[in-house]
Amino acid sequence: DADVTQTPRNRITKTGKRIMLECSQTKGHDRMYWYRQDPGLGLRLIYYSFDVKDINKGEISDGYSVSRQAQAKFSLSLESAIPNQTALYFCATSEPRGLAKNIQYFGAGTRLSVL
Amino acid sequence: DQQVKQNSPSLSVQEGRISILNCDYTNSMFDYFLWYKKYPAEGPTFLISISSIKDKNEDGRFTVFLNKSAKHLSLHIVPSQPGDSAVYFCAAIGGGSNYKLTFGKGTLLTVNP
Numbered sequence: 001d002a003d004v005t006q007t008p009r010n011r012i013t014k015t016g017k018r019i020m021l022e023c024s025q026t027k028g029h030d031r032m033y034w035y036r037q038d039p040g041l042g043l044r045l046i047y048y049s050f051d052v053k054d055i056n057k058g059e060i061s062d063g064y065s066v067s068r069q070a071q072a073k074f075s076l077s078l079e080s081a082i083p084n085q086t087a088l089y090f091c092a093t094s095e096p097r098g099l100a101k102n103i104q105y106f107g108a109g110t111r112l113s114v115l
Numbered sequence: 116d117q118q119v120k121q122n123s124p125s126l127s128v129q130e131g132r133i134s135i136l137n138c139d140y141t142n143s144m145f146d147y148f149l150w151y152k153k154y155p156a157e158g159p160t161f162l163i164s165i166s167s168i169k170d171k172n173e174d175g176r177f178t179v180f181l182n183k184s185a186k187h188l189s190l191h192i193v194p195s196q197p198g199d200s201a202v203y204f205c206a207a208i209g210g211g212s213n214y215k216l217t218f219g220k221g222t223l224l225t226v227n228p
Contacts (some may be wrong), residue, residue, distance in 0.1 A: 004158070020161070031214065042119070042218030044205060050214070058215070090158055094214075101146050102208050104216060106158030 005026045006091050006107035013081050014115050021051040021076045021110050023091030032074040033104065034058075034066060044092060049074055051095070081114040088112075118142045119207050121219035129227055134192040136222050138205030141186065145210035149216070150179060150190050153202045160205075163190070195226045 004025045013019050023032065030051050035043040045058030047066040055066055065083060067075045078085055088111050092104040120139045128134045138148075146167040164228050165172040165179045171194065176180035178191045192199055205219040 024214075033214075040124070040220060043219045044218075044227060045215055092158075096196075103149065103161045103164070106151075106160070108156070108158045 004091060004093055004105055004107035006089075006110050008110060009108065010111045012113045012115065015082055017081050019078045019081055019112070021089055021091075021112070023074045023076070023107060025072050025091075025093045025105075027093050027105060029093035029095055029105075030071065031094045031096060032068065033094075034064075034074070034076045035092065036060065036087040037090065037109075038087050041100045046076065046089075047081075058112075077110075078114075079085045081112075083114045086112060116141070116218075118145075119205055119217050119219040121203075121205055121222050123222050124220070125223040125225070127225045127227060128195050130197055131194045134190075134195045134199065134224055134226065136139075136190040136192075136203050136205075136224065138188045138219055139186060140207055142207070142209075142217075143186065144209050145207040145217075147207070148179070148181060148188050149206045149208070150177075151204040151206060151218075152199075153204065153221070159204055167209075188222075192224075195224075197226050197228050200224055200226050 007022045033048045034046040037043050049068045065077045082109040090109050091107040118141050149164040152162045153159040163174050163177045181188045196211040202221045204221045205214045
């Protein structure tokens with residue numbers, strides 16, 4: 001089983017719909033992240049969380065919200081989806097910096113299309 | 116402003132030869148660099164990293180070189196194998212952040228049999 005699991009893997013939705021992408025991890029990491037990748041671009045950080053009570057905006061948080069339901073679960077919501085949110089979304093986890101090489105571990109991604 | 120740049124969108128090499136992927140950065144406060152590999156329909160997977168206090172790190176067929184004065188790093192794959200065909204992302208951390216990975220746009224490596 002994957003250490004970082006994202007559901008759904010693919011989703012097609014319509015403009016204006018609310019949608020939630022879910023992420024769960026079995027690595028026991030405290031830190032979790034949501035990124036999006038657009039064609040020809042690198043990954044950009046949407047939100048991150050250092051523990052259950054800690055939520056922070058990344059560089060492109062407008063139009064998104066998150067919920068950290070437990071150490072192992074971190075969900076990303078689009079309250080009212082718009083076409084330019086069509087992208088590949090990745091969840092990632094890591095240990096606190098200084099403990100283990102700053103490595104982030106990624107899920108397989110969710111491909112979202114907003115029509 | 117893009118702080119991590121991978122100026123070659125693609126690279127094609129023959130099996131058995133060396134692959135060299137390049138990455139430049141602008142933020143002199145970055146202190147740790149990572150390379151990730153990504154296959155289609157999968158998430159990025161960590162490949163190799165290097166701290167700014169070193170100039171070389173080697174792991175099997177993969178070696179990363181860091182030239183701090185030039186703000187340049189490179190990933191060498193020797194010998195290249197068809198299974199190495201993937202998108203390679205360079206990423207950096209630091210510059211006042213202890214969590215944020217700044218990614219380049221990626222380089223698609225194709226290793227031809």
